[in-house]
Amino acid sequence: MKIRPAILLAATVLSLAACNKSPSDKLAGRVENAADNRADAMEANAEALRNQAAMLDNRAEKARDTGESRADAIEAADMNVATMSQERRDAIVANQAAAVR
Numbered sequence: 001m002k003i004r005p006a007i008l009l010a011a012t013v014l015s016l017a018a019c020n021k022s023p024s025d026k027l028a029g030r031v032e033n034a035a036d037n038r039a040d041a042m043e044a045n046a047e048a049l050r051n052q053a054a055m056l057d058n059r060a061e062k063a064r065d066t067g068e069s070r071a072d073a074i075e076a077a078d079m080n081v082a083t084m085s086q087e088r089r090d091a092i093v094a095n096q097a098a099a100v101r
Contacts, residue, residue: 066095073100 021029074092077100081089091097 070095070099076100 088097092099
């Protein structure tokens with residue numbers, strides 16, 4: 001039970017010390033806190049952008065892999081491309097139509 005009065009005394013001393021700050025000290029503290037908050041927000045945005053970049057890198061790699069697989073399938077099928085319409089060829093290139101049936 002003797003610990004409680006010591007804790008109360010310490011809390012009182014700290015709160016009184018905080019009250020004795022000059023106006024310029026208080027303003028400086030507010031400026032520093034605001035800068036810290038802005039910096040924290042910037043770091044959070046940077047982390048989110050890093051995560052988005054990693055996801056886009058993964059999607060780009062999958063797109064390359066898919067394109068390579070489709071190209072290999074077309075070459076292996078030895079399709080008669082000359083009989084295809086230009087629209088069909090364009091749809092295959094745009095990944096909007098099956099390359100090989």
